[in-house]
Amino acid sequence: MKKRGFFATVGNWFKRAFFGGSKELADASMDVEEIVSPIKQIWRGFLERKLAVAAACVVIAMFLIVFIGPFFMPKYYDSYTEVTQKNVPPTSSMLSVPRAMKNQVRCIDSYGSFTVGVSDEGETFVWGTTKLGTTGIDIGKIPEEVKNDKIAIAAAGIDHIVAVSEAGKVYTWGHGGLGQFGYFDPAKYPNIISEPEELMNGTIDVSNIRKLTCGYQCSAILMNDGTLYLWGNKNTYQNIEKFIGRDDLIDIDFTLNYIVGLTEAGNQIVTGTRGLYDQYRGNINEKPLPSREYLAGRKIIAIYGTSNNVCAELDDGSLCFAGDFPSNSIPMPALHAGEKFLEVCSGTYHYTGLTSEGRVLSWGGNTLDQTLVPEGMTDVEKIYAGAFQSYAVNSNHELVGKWGLKGYFFGTDTYGADIFQRIIQGGKMTMTIGAVAVIISSIIGIIVGCISGYFGGKVDLLLMRVTEIFAAIPFLPFAMILSSIMAQSDISENKKIYLLMVILGVLTWTGLARMVRGQVLAARENEYVVAAKAMGVKEFTIAFKHILPNIISIIFVSLTLDFATCMLTESSLSYLGFGVTYPRPTWGNMLSGANNATIIKNFWWQWVFTSLFLAITCICINIVGDTLRDVMDPKSDRDK
Amino acid sequence: MGKYVLKRIGFMLIVMVILSILMFLIYNLLPSNRAYTDARADMTTMKQQLRGKSDAEKELVFQERYKEYQRLYGTDTKNMAIRYLRWIGVYPKYYGNYDGLLQGNFGYSYELKDTVLNVVKEPMKNTIFINIFAMVAALAITIPLGIVCSTHKGSKGDQAVQVITIVGYSLPSFIICIVFIWVFCSLLGWFPPSGMKTPGSNYTGWKWFVDRMYYLALPLISMTFMSMGGMTRYVRASMIDALSLDCIRTARAKGVKEKTVIYSHAWRNALIPVVTLVVGWFIGIFGGSIVFENMFGLNGMGKLMIQSLRTADCDVIILLQLFYVAVSLIGNLVIDLVYGLVDPRIRVSA
Numbered sequence: 001m002k003k004r005g006f007f008a009t010v011g012n013w014f015k016r017a018f019f020g021g022s023k024e025l026a027d028a029s030m031d032v033e034e035i036v037s038p039i040k041q042i043w044r045g046f047l048e049r050k051l052a053v054a055a056a057c058v059v060i061a062m063f064l065i066v067f068i069g070p071f072f073m074p075k076y077y078d079s080y081t082e083v084t085q086k087n088v089p090p091t092s093s094m095l096s097v098p099r100a101m102k103n104q105v106r107c108i109d110s111y112g113s114f115t116v117g118v119s120d121e122g123e124t125f126v127w128g129t130t131k132l133g134t135t136g137i138d139i140g141k142i143p144e145e146v147k148n149d150k151i152a153i154a155a156a157g158i159d160h161i162v163a164v165s166e167a168g169k170v171y172t173w174g175h176g177g178l179g180q181f182g183y184f185d186p187a188k189y190p191n192i193i194s195e196p197e198e199l200m201n202g203t204i205d206v207s208n209i210r211k212l213t214c215g216y217q218c219s220a221i222l223m224n225d226g227t228l229y230l231w232g233n234k235n236t237y238q239n240i241e242k243f244i245g246r247d248d249l250i251d252i253d254f255t256l257n258y259i260v261g262l263t264e265a266g267n268q269i270v271t272g273t274r275g276l277y278d279q280y281r282g283n284i285n286e287k288p289l290p291s292r293e294y295l296a297g298r299k300i301i302a303i304y305g306t307s308n309n310v311c312a313e314l315d316d317g318s319l320c321f322a323g324d325f326p327s328n329s330i331p332m333p334a335l336h337a338g339e340k341f342l343e344v345c346s347g348t349y350h351y352t353g354l355t356s357e358g359r360v361l362s363w364g365g366n367t368l369d370q371t372l373v374p375e376g377m378t379d380v381e382k383i384y385a386g387a388f389q390s391y392a393v394n395s396n397h398e399l400v401g402k403w404g405l406k407g408y409f410f411g412t413d414t415y416g417a418d419i420f421q422r423i424i425q426g427g428k429m430t431m432t433i434g435a436v437a438v439i440i441s442s443i444i445g446i447i448v449g450c451i452s453g454y455f456g457g458k459v460d461l462l463l464m465r466v467t468e469i470f471a472a473i474p475f476l477p478f479a480m481i482l483s484s485i486m487a488q489s490d491i492s493e494n495k496k497i498y499l500l501m502v503i504l505g506v507l508t509w510t511g512l513a514r515m516v517r518g519q520v521l522a523a524r525e526n527e528y529v530v531a532a533k534a535m536g537v538k539e540f541t542i543a544f545k546h547i548l549p550n551i552i553s554i555i556f557v558s559l560t561l562d563f564a565t566c567m568l569t570e571s572s573l574s575y576l577g578f579g580v581t582y583p584r585p586t587w588g589n590m591l592s593g594a595n596n597a598t599i600i601k602n603f604w605w606q607w608v609f610t611s612l613f614l615a616i617t618c619i620c621i622n623i624v625g626d627t628l629r630d631v632m633d634p635k636s637d638r639d640k
Numbered sequence: 641m642g643k644y645v646l647k648r649i650g651f652m653l654i655v656m657v658i659l660s661i662l663m664f665l666i667y668n669l670l671p672s673n674r675a676y677t678d679a680r681a682d683m684t685t686m687k688q689q690l691r692g693k694s695d696a697e698k699e700l701v702f703q704e705r706y707k708e709y710q711r712l713y714g715t716d717t718k719n720m721a722i723r724y725l726r727w728i729g730v731y732p733k734y735y736g737n738y739d740g741l742l743q744g745n746f747g748y749s750y751e752l753k754d755t756v757l758n759v760v761k762e763p764m765k766n767t768i769f770i771n772i773f774a775m776v777a778a779l780a781i782t783i784p785l786g787i788v789c790s791t792h793k794g795s796k797g798d799q800a801v802q803v804i805t806i807v808g809y810s811l812p813s814f815i816i817c818i819v820f821i822w823v824f825c826s827l828l829g830w831f832p833p834s835g836m837k838t839p840g841s842n843y844t845g846w847k848w849f850v851d852r853m854y855y856l857a858l859p860l861i862s863m864t865f866m867s868m869g870g871m872t873r874y875v876r877a878s879m880i881d882a883l884s885l886d887c888i889r890t891a892r893a894k895g896v897k898e899k900t901v902i903y904s905h906a907w908r909n910a911l912i913p914v915v916t917l918v919v920g921w922f923i924g925i926f927g928g929s930i931v932f933e934n935m936f937g938l939n940g941m942g943k944l945m946i947q948s949l950r951t952a953d954c955d956v957i958i959l960l961q962l963f964y965v966a967v968s969l970i971g972n973l974v975i976d977l978v979y980g981l982v983d984p985r986i987r988v989s990a
Contacts, residue, residue: 465651468655468972469655469658469659471968471972472655472659472965472968472969472972473659473965473968474923474926474927474961474964474965474967474968475927476927476928476930476931477927477930477945477960477961477964478961478964480930480945480946480949481666481667481949481957481961482666484670484949484950485666485669485670488670488952489669564810568810568812571812571814572812572813572814572931575812575814575931576930576931576934576946577946578949588812591814591815591818594818595934595935596833596834597821597825597826597833597834600818600821600822600825600826601822601825601826604822607818611815611818611819614812614815615807615810615811615815618810618811618812619806619807619810619811621810622806622809622810623806626806
């Protein structure tokens with residue numbers, strides 16, 4: 001009882017602080033009419049309007065989000081692209097392993113935005129983003145025959161899944177239009193290698209499969225006897241033909257653009273391309289050495305490929321790496337003395353390894369938190385990794401840990417970048433441009449208006465004619481031309497943005513100048529100005545020091561509304577491609593992709609969230625500005 | 641009145657000249673050199689004749705052609721003032737001929753291989769039609785709506801309209817386009833998302849008109865909606881001001897019918913600020929329709945403008961720009977003149 005009373009009191013304080021006092025209190029204080037300053041009166045009038053107060057809170061919140069938010073995104077950079085994560089809808093299901101297979105994990109694999117898993121009972125599960133782009137295919141709809149069969153092993157590509165049943169039947173589903181599976185006439189489709197006949201109609205010996213793996217639009221099954229089934233789209237893997245018909249491989253994997261293989265000899269990574277992956281290093285941050293020098297007689301026994309580099313396991317138990325690593329990669333953690341890796345898995349950029357001491361380590365690319373291994377996993381026996389996720393399983397085949405990319409709050413754009421992060425970064429840019437443009441335009445407008453209004457006569461005539469000329473310039477076409485000239489000249493990207501602010505500012509000051517002039521004209525006749533004149537104050541001082549503060553509140557309202565206008569103009573320009581251009585995000589150019597019905601319908605998240613942010617910010621700013629103007633206007637009646 | 645109009649037109653012409661100078665200077669910043677490209681093109685066509693000649697000789701031929709073209713186009717001098725006057729058509733070119741805007745030479749579009757006048761004709765027709773249609777439609781909706789809102793000030797309906805209109809005028813046009821395409825094309829499937837006519841069709845007469853209106857319906861609806869927000873608020877505000885005038889109280893006291901009070905007495909007074917806004921806004925939508933034309937794939941001036949800017953088709957850009965300037969200047973003149981018509985108190989002869 002007492003507690004509730006306390007909370008009610010505190011609640012009342014806040015209510016009174018933000019929405020004004022209660023009716024009784026107001027009536028009580030109305031007995032004695034007090035004299036308040038205009039600013040205070042405006043402030044009180046503003047607080048009486050709940051909608052406006054709420055709008056002001058939203059605007060402030062938006063400001064804080066876009067200006068403080070970037071500090072929490074240290075990994076963000078503008079030109080980030082990720083080919084395997086394009087057009088992913090808002091989801092957080094990328095790590096949600098279905099409950100039915102949590103305690104009986106047989107295998108997990110992923111490459112793109114969805115993951116396929118098989119339980120010990122041979123049941124197949126798919127989770128993550130299962131709808132594939134504009135194709136309308138839902139890869140999560142597992143075919144009936146697969147549901148009825150017992151699956152032994154499965155692997156996922158970017159948009160297809162290959163599964164082999166315990167009886168050796170090979171099932172494929174997903175998007176099959178680009179050679180991922182099925183038969184393609186070589187004469188008609190020269191760039192596609194069809195799925196081998198014996199896989200489509202016959203069976204293979206499951207116990208003999210050494211490796212089943214899928215790449216971008218390719219798949220490979222490697223048997224213990226060296227037989228290699230390899231099929232898919234030639235355009236995605238340049239060296240695919242060099243592997244067709246080989247039977248001497250003991251391991252195979254896919255990087256983003258190449259297939260990598262390993263022969264019994266184990267002295268190099270086979271790519272069929274000279275000079276590729278032939279320099280090795282012991283860890284990511286070490287200097288690479290030529291293969292023969294580094295290996296010094298040791299043999300490679302297994303390879304694991306990520307997008308742009310390959311990890312090779314040597315016969316002495318150590319690991320080495322070939323290929324390029326981005327500068328922000330996390331190096332492989334040091335092992336204890338005598339510790340060695342029992343198992344290594346690779347995702348799109350990261351590696352996960354299980355050591356002989358039962359430790360689980362992740363390293364490599366960490367742009368989407370792939371290497372943040374959770375603490376306290378015990379009895380880990382097997383690990384799985386794919387795309388941006390890793391999973392750890394104990395000896396009872398129970399899932400004990402999962403880490404990596406959960407999904408995207410607002411989805412991803414056509415380049416695979418997180419829309420949420422780009423909205424925040426873009427908002428910073430949009431708001432900065434709007435604010436600076438308004439400041440520039442208001443400085444020009446106030447100076448011209450004050451001088452013109454106060455001095456009058458010829459000065460006024462001249463300045464007003466100049467204003468008319470500027471007002472006659474059609475805004476959008478003119479700004480487009482200036483920015484296209486800017487784009488063709490070779491100045492730096494930052495300077496272009498500064499110039500854009502100046503262009504916006506210089507083209508929008510006329511309205512404010514006219515308004516200030518009118519206000520000054522009216523204020524000039526006031527007694528305080530006459531008094532100042534009589535005291536011999538300088539004309540210039542009267543204009544800027546005596547009159548200006550008296551009309552500043554009206555200017556401020558106009559600035560608020562202009563700020564919204566400038567933001568909208570910048571967005572329109574950027575949307576048309578004449579303002580800030582990709583890769584720099586602004587709320588305008590983030591929407592420029594949404595210009596046809598297909599994208600608008602299928603990739604709704606690419607425009608809905610950005611539009612909402614832009615719209616809500618502008619609407620709230622306009623509500624605040626409108627309310628301020630209403631409150632300041634003595635003619636407007638308050639009784640509504 | 642006549643003197644005033646002349647004065648305004650005189651000032652308008654001066655502004656036009658100043659702006660055309662400004663624009664001419666800006667366009668000369670665009671990286672395009674007609675004489676040079678033409679001379680280079682000639683060199684490739686003359687390949688047969690030039691076979692076997694040395695590089696120096698070829699260079700000589702090229703320089704000759706280049707100079708020839710520069711003289712033809714009036715760019716054989718570095719003096720910007722002379723070039724500008726030649727472009728206008730009041731200063732003779734190298735051969736003593738006058739060939740500028742005043743002589744009807746608006747230039748040549750390199751991308752579309754036609755004179756600019758021919759290139760611009762069709763888009764200009766479309767743009768003017770779209771804009772005028774949208775304006776009439778918007779006025780037909782907003783004026784009654786604004787009046788009704790002002791007479792029912794503070795009612796639930798009025799508050800709803802206030803909220804909707806503030807949303808309408810706070811949104812950038814492209815977001816409205818996106819939302820409308822999403823609702824009307826993707827969800828409901830009522831209208832085609834882009835284009836001017838059924839692809840491959842060759843209708844005439846009435847059928848052509850129906851087909852065209854079917855394709856233009858969505859752009860027109862979104863343009864109308866876009867314009868409604870600000871207009872409605874403005875009509876409402878000026879009507880509220882007008883309704884609080886003393887003359888209205890007098891009229892009501894006399895027992896004049898409420899309808900007459902509103903539509904005859906108050907509306908006449910509210911008209912003045914509305915007229916200013918209508919004309920100003922008409923100028924604005926010409927610029928604003930760039931976004932709509934681009935979004936809906938309409939063959940209008942905005943689309944032509946973006947296309948020409950991307951390909952640096954200078955002559956087209958400068959003519960379009962002059963058109964926009966002319967629209968805005970004429971608009972300003974019309975505002976001033978209409979003031980006198982709607983408000984007898986204003987002495988236009990001042």
